[in-house]
Amino acid sequence: MSRFAYFLIFLSACFSSCKIGDDNPNKDITVEAFSGFKDNRLFIDSDSIRAYIADMMRADGQSLPSDRFVRKYYGGDKPFMWISYGGITASADTLLEYLADVDKSGINPRLFRAEQIVADLETVRTLDVDGVSRPINRILARLEYNLTRSYLRYVSCQHFGFLNPNMLYNRLDTLSNDSAGLKWKRLCDLRVKRPDSAFCARSLACIDTDSMGIYISGLLPKGELYGMLVNHLNDGSLTTAERMKTLCNIERCRWRLAVMPDDTRKHVSVNIPSYSLRAVDGDSVLSMRVCCGAKKTKTPLLSSSLMRMDVNPQWIVPKSIAVGYVGRTGYMYSQGMFVYDKKLGKLPPEEASYSKITQGEQYIVQEGGPKNSLGRIIFRFENNFSVFLHDTSAPWLFKSAMRAVSHGCVRVERPYDLAVFMLSDKNSSLAERIKYTMSLDPDDKSGGKPVIDRKKKINNVRIDPQIPLFITYYTVYYGSGGRLVSYEDIYGFDDVTAEQLRPYIR
Structure with a gap:
C-alpha cells in the first residue's frame, strides 16, 4: 500500500x-x-x-x-x-x-x-x-x-x-549436596497454570470487540479471601511490614490451579500458618485445628482430591524414623510394631536389621489401634510426598499454639467429624460403623480373643465423589468468626515471596 x-x-x-x-x-x-x-x-x-x-x-x-x-x-x-x-x-x-x-x-x-x-x-x-x-x-x-x-x-x-x-519454594531446603550436585527438597506441587501462547492469543482475539471488558472481568480473581485481603490492603492502617505481608497473600490468591476452592461447592482446605482446616460444603463450614510438619520436615503445598478413608490403619514407618527403632525391641513390642521382610514376610521386632531397612529390604510396621501414630483413621489422596490427613495418638498436641510438629503429614483435631463430612449422603448407618471401628481396642479381649462385632466393623470407605483438597500457605487468613488474622510465617515463605514480588508491587 x-x-x-x-x-x-x-x-x-x-x-x-x-x-x-x-x-x-x-x-x-x-x-x-x-x-x-x-x-x-x-x-x-x-x-x-x-x-x-x-x-x-x-x-x-x-x-x-x-x-x-x-x-x-x-x-x-x-x-x-x-x-x-x-x-x-x-x-x-x-x-x-x-x-x-x-x-x-x-x-x-x-x-x-x-x-x-x-x-x-x-x-x-x-x-x-x-x-x-x-x-x-x-x-x-x-x-x-x-x-x-x-x-x-x-x-x-x-x-x-x-x-x-x-x-519459588522448591529451591529453599537442600536435600543433599554431594559429588552428584546440589539437590533440593520439593516443598510445593501446586501445578499452577501459567500464561502461555494459547492464553495470549485468546486475549488478543478480544481486542476491538464488544466483549473485551467482559473478558477482562472474567479473568480477575474473585475468591472471598482475595476480596478481604484487597480491602485489608486499602484500609489505610497497615504498617510497611503488614502491607508487604498482605501483598504476599494477595499474590497467592492469584495462583491459578486446575480447580480453585471457590469454584467448588465442597472442598477441604488446610492452611499451614494458621494450623487450621476448613471443610466447606456450600454455606456450611467445619473448622478444626491441625498439626503440620516441623520446620525440618515441612508439610508440602499441594492440591489433590480426597479419595479414601482407612479406619484403624497400619503405619509403615518411614525409613528415616524406622532406623532409629532398630534394637529398641521392648519399645516396638509396646507400640504394636513388627518387621516386614520382603523375602521372609512378618517377623518379630528383634529381627529388625539396620542395613536391610536402609536398603528397602525390610520395613517396620505398626498395627492399627489406639497406639498407632496415625490414630484411628487416615484420609488418603494422591500426592508425590507420601503425606496424608490423619488422626493422632497424641491429641494433647492440639492444645499447643505452635503445632509444627509432624514429619510432614497433617494431623486433624476432629477426625470423626471430618469423616462424616466426607460422606456424600450422610449415611447414618455408615457413620455409625466408622465410629464403632474407631473405638475398637484390640487389647480388650474376652476368652483370649478380641471382642469385635464383624457386622459393624469397617476397614475403609471410598469417598465418592472425590473431594478437592488444598494445602495452602496464607499468613493472613481466616480466624474466628471469619475475620482476617495475621499468623506467623513459620516456614519463612513470606520472605522469599516478598523478595521476588517487589519489582511488581507498589
Missing part, C-alpha cells in the same frame, strides 16, 4: 472519536474530502511503525512471561491490534479504565505505562504531531506496542499472578 494511501487511512482514523459513548462530529466526512490535503507530518508508513516497535522491544527485553509472546507476535509481521481503519480502537479506553484501579490491588502502575498511553492517545486524537519531536509513526508504534504489552501483562498477572510457586 502506498504512503499516500496510509495517509488517507490515518486521517480517516484520527478524526474518528475513540472514546466510548462520544459522538463523532466527523462521522460524515469521507476519504474523498482529504484527497487534496497533503501534510508530510501525517504520512503513515507501516514499515516505519514496525521498525520503531522493534527498537522498543530491543530496549525493553522481557521480564514477564507475556512479554515473550509480544516479542514473538511483532517479530512475525502480524497485523496491528490497536491501529485500524476506525482509528485507535475503543478497547484502548476500556483497558485504561482497568489500569486506573490497578494500584488498589497493590500492583505497580508503572508496569503498564498508562500515563504514556494516555499522552500518546491525546496526541493522536488532536493531531498534535510534527516531523521531529513527535513523529506520527513513532507515536503510533508506541501506542500499538505499549497497549499490547500492557494489556497482556494486566490480564496475565491478574489471572495467574506474577510468581510461580513451584519455582
Whole structure:
C-alpha cells in the first residue's frame, strides 16, 4: 500500500472519536474530502511503525512471561491490534479504565505505562504531531506496542499472578549436596497454570470487540479471601511490614490451579500458618485445628482430591524414623510394631536389621489401634510426598499454639467429624460403623480373643465423589468468626515471596 494511501487511512482514523459513548462530529466526512490535503507530518508508513516497535522491544527485553509472546507476535509481521481503519480502537479506553484501579490491588502502575498511553492517545486524537519531536509513526508504534504489552501483562498477572510457586519454594531446603550436585527438597506441587501462547492469543482475539471488558472481568480473581485481603490492603492502617505481608497473600490468591476452592461447592482446605482446616460444603463450614510438619520436615503445598478413608490403619514407618527403632525391641513390642521382610514376610521386632531397612529390604510396621501414630483413621489422596490427613495418638498436641510438629503429614483435631463430612449422603448407618471401628481396642479381649462385632466393623470407605483438597500457605487468613488474622510465617515463605514480588508491587 502506498504512503499516500496510509495517509488517507490515518486521517480517516484520527478524526474518528475513540472514546466510548462520544459522538463523532466527523462521522460524515469521507476519504474523498482529504484527497487534496497533503501534510508530510501525517504520512503513515507501516514499515516505519514496525521498525520503531522493534527498537522498543530491543530496549525493553522481557521480564514477564507475556512479554515473550509480544516479542514473538511483532517479530512475525502480524497485523496491528490497536491501529485500524476506525482509528485507535475503543478497547484502548476500556483497558485504561482497568489500569486506573490497578494500584488498589497493590500492583505497580508503572508496569503498564498508562500515563504514556494516555499522552500518546491525546496526541493522536488532536493531531498534535510534527516531523521531529513527535513523529506520527513513532507515536503510533508506541501506542500499538505499549497497549499490547500492557494489556497482556494486566490480564496475565491478574489471572495467574506474577510468581510461580513451584519455582519459588522448591529451591529453599537442600536435600543433599554431594559429588552428584546440589539437590533440593520439593516443598510445593501446586501445578499452577501459567500464561502461555494459547492464553495470549485468546486475549488478543478480544481486542476491538464488544466483549473485551467482559473478558477482562472474567479473568480477575474473585475468591472471598482475595476480596478481604484487597480491602485489608486499602484500609489505610497497615504498617510497611503488614502491607508487604498482605501483598504476599494477595499474590497467592492469584495462583491459578486446575480447580480453585471457590469454584467448588465442597472442598477441604488446610492452611499451614494458621494450623487450621476448613471443610466447606456450600454455606456450611467445619473448622478444626491441625498439626503440620516441623520446620525440618515441612508439610508440602499441594492440591489433590480426597479419595479414601482407612479406619484403624497400619503405619509403615518411614525409613528415616524406622532406623532409629532398630534394637529398641521392648519399645516396638509396646507400640504394636513388627518387621516386614520382603523375602521372609512378618517377623518379630528383634529381627529388625539396620542395613536391610536402609536398603528397602525390610520395613517396620505398626498395627492399627489406639497406639498407632496415625490414630484411628487416615484420609488418603494422591500426592508425590507420601503425606496424608490423619488422626493422632497424641491429641494433647492440639492444645499447643505452635503445632509444627509432624514429619510432614497433617494431623486433624476432629477426625470423626471430618469423616462424616466426607460422606456424600450422610449415611447414618455408615457413620455409625466408622465410629464403632474407631473405638475398637484390640487389647480388650474376652476368652483370649478380641471382642469385635464383624457386622459393624469397617476397614475403609471410598469417598465418592472425590473431594478437592488444598494445602495452602496464607499468613493472613481466616480466624474466628471469619475475620482476617495475621499468623506467623513459620516456614519463612513470606520472605522469599516478598523478595521476588517487589519489582511488581507498589
